[in-house]
Amino acid sequence: MSGYDVVIVGSGPVGTAIARELADLDPALRLLVLDAGPVLGPEPGGHVKNIADADARAAAVATVTGTRTPPGATPPRPGTALIGAPAMPNAATATNVGGMGAHWTCACPRPGDDEIPDFVDPAAFGTALTRAEELLHVTTHAFDxxxxxxxxxxxxxxxxxxxxxxxxxxxxxxxxxxxxxxxxxTGPAVIAGDLWRRPGVTLLPGTLARRVLMEDGRRATGVEVADTATGAVRRISARAVVVAGDALRTPRLLWASGVRPAALGRYLNDQxxxxxxxxxxxxxxxxxxxxxxxxxxxxxxxxxxxxxxxxxxxxxxxxxxxxxxxxxxxxxxxxxxxxxxxxxRKQLSPDDRVWFDDGDLDEHGMPAIRLEYxxxxxxxxxxxxxxxxxxxxxxxxxxxxxxxxxxxAGSSLHYQGTTRMGPADDGTSVCDATGRVWGTGNLYVGGNNVIPTATACNPTLTAVAFGVMSARALQARLRAEEGS
Known part of the structure; x- marks a missing residue:
């Protein structure tokens, strides 16, 4: 097994922000970022709107746009594929380098009032929001x-x-x-900057994470991956693993890995x-x-x-x-x-959930996604x-x-809550306020799915801010391990 300090599953805005923050904090870290999809356009994680040639842009988006429209759904947005869930007919995912960040509308409002979790340190969160705005190049003057x-x-x-x-x-x-x-x-390419050219940092497209490898159920030792073109399976070792897929596939990977806290997949929040x-x-x-x-x-x-x-x-x-x-x-x-x-704002309920059908596996051994909402x-x-x-x-x-x-239902693409953070391991959350999965020492989750509150604003800025906090906590933990 080849080894890295941190393997990050998912190259969307949050996965890329975590990788960027880790690399900025400690340039010596060996980082691997995995994505199951291909690169669209001339740069990894670039926003498709920035592809100047209309034909090239349409061709890039067509490669990852689903063709199936189940009953009750509207056709998928360009760049996405519908899950096919009757309870949430427009639920969709994006499978490409950059994830949904290659297709999004780029709205980045700050959360307000009770959209902000009351157990998160306000000063630390405010600092993280400011850093997230820097990474995303947020401005209020775009249309002056x-x-x-x-x-x-x-x-x-x-x-x-x-x-x-x-x-x-x-x-x-x-x-x-x-x-x-x-x-x-701004696509994740903007967040990355020169990240993919830095020594010790590797982006691996076309590579699906099938399992997080766990030791005694408490410590991640790496990931098992499959080449999406050939199906070849191999293992990659790591000192820590961050799963930052999306609100539907992040909990699926944890489930497939045997990491199954009571709140996993629950409190699904679509606006x-x-x-x-x-x-x-x-x-x-x-x-x-x-x-x-x-x-x-x-x-x-x-x-x-x-x-x-x-x-x-x-x-x-x-x-x-x-x-x-x-x-x-x-x-x-x-x-x-x-x-x-x-x-x-959606009223939160543990009965709104994503769950995984182990009796219906795809070609890579991943269970089918089912939604109740x-x-x-x-x-x-x-x-x-x-x-x-x-x-x-x-x-x-x-x-x-x-x-x-x-x-x-599902049209917002703002799905949240399925690996929600919380102040205590009481069965109503999956991770702590740094994104570390309860009961583990080095397994983290990131993305819109960690947001625990009922929100109405676009969630990307909030999720990237939480990703910044996760990266800082993880880097401090890795440093502490080195000094112990």
């Missing part, structure tokens, strides 16, 4: 040049701003803006999503849209923040000129239609309130287009 942004923000602010709440403002975005105003979208569209009054929108794949920079991306007494998170972003049916004869200029998405009376009430609010927001912006609608 968008001519309709002031109008959109003014109208939303007049409708929703209240004392004691965070005001409507620009959505913090993981975007680097060029001198000409063009955006470069119910209400959508609407509005036709802005036309105050002189340009006739032509700029070329490229980014959001056309006319109305930008605006944010209606979450509050504990208003348990929704709203984002308003520009759609293409004709994404929704319009009345015959209506002429729409580019940038005139905006989409509104309200994400609702339902909306409670409180969830339906939240959705109804969000629907009322999004109608008001659409009316404030201009002319609402059709009625708001609720997306099928």
């Amino acid at each position: 040049r968008a001519p309709l942004t002031p109008t959109v923000r003014k109208l939303l602010g007049e409708r929703f701003d209240q004392p004691g709440r965070r005001p409507v403002g620009p959505m913090p975005m993981a975007v680097t803006v060029g001198a000409d105003g063009s955006p470069h979208w 119910p999503q209400v959508m609407a569209a509005a036709l802005l009054d036309d105050p002189g929108v340009p006739d032509a849209s700029p070329a490229g794949t980014a959001i056309v920079p006319l109305s930008g991306v605006s944010w209606v923040p979450y509050a504990a007494d208003r348990p929704f998170h709203g984002q308003v972003m520009q759609l293409d000129a004709s994404p929704v049916p319009l009345d015959p004869g209506v002429t729409v200029r580019p940038g005139q239609v905006v989409g509104l998405g309200w994400f609702c 339902r909306l409670t009376a409180a969830d339906h009430a939240a959705i109804a309130a969000a629907t009322t609010e999004i109608k008001a927001a659409a009316a404030a912006l201009g002319r609402p287009l059709d009625e708001p609608f609720v997306m099928p």
Whole structure:
């Protein structure tokens, strides 16, 4: 067995951030990052929106887009494949270097109020959030040049701003803006920087982790992996293992490895999503849209923040000129239609869960993913309130287009909670506040799945911040072992 100091399973935003932080803290560490999928585009973990050639971009995304659409589901988003779970028909995963971070919308709001776990040290978490924003290149100025942004923000602010709440403002975005105003979208390649060129750091695509190798059930000694092209299986030794796949496949790997705490896979949290569209009054929108794949920079991306007494998170972003049916004869200029998405806080329950069918194994010996998920009376009430609010927001912006609608479960792709952290090993959590799995000395988990709270905001920034905290705790543990 070849050996490393740390093996990290998953090259998405959190897995890459953990690797980057470990390498920055201790350049001598030997790190291996595994991903079951291929590299898309010219750089490992690059955001597909940054692939300039449209044909090349479409071809890259097509290689990892699923073709199956089960009953009750909408077709998978480009770059994802649907799981096929009746209880959550739009549940999907991304299998490529960079994970969902190669396809995401790059929204990075900070969590607020009770979205933040009360057992996490506020100062340490605040520092980690700042570091996460640095790694992701988060800015609130990505769309400063968008001519309709002031109008959109003014109208939303007049409708929703209240004392004691965070005001409507620009959505913090993981975007680097060029001198000409063009955006470069943050994929894990941006988080990595020069990481994959550093000595001692290896990225291995096309390699599926089948098992975490455990000694006496308490200490990870490495991973068993399979080459996804050939099926060849081998073992890799490590001083520590971090599993940062996603909220569905991270608990599956732990299950397959015999690491099965009571809360594993439970408290699955998807954010119910209400959508609407509005036709802005036309105050002189340009006739032509700029070329490229980014959001056309006319109305930008605006944010209606979450509050504990208003348990929704709203984002308003520009759609293409004709994404929704319009009345015959209506002429729409580019940038005139905006989409509104309200994400609702989901009531947490241990009965919402992902579990694994050992009687249905794939070609690599991994059990099939099954989902159990339902909306409670409180969830339906939240959705109804969000629907009322999004109608008001659409009316404030201009002319609402059709009625708001609720997306099928799983549409948010913001799945959380399945390896949730907690303050104590009491059966309701899988790991501690550093991501270390209870009862183990050197097995860590990372990703949206560690977030233990009912949230409405986009979870990537929060998850990367927790990943930063995990990397710092793990590096300190490895250093302590060396000195003992």
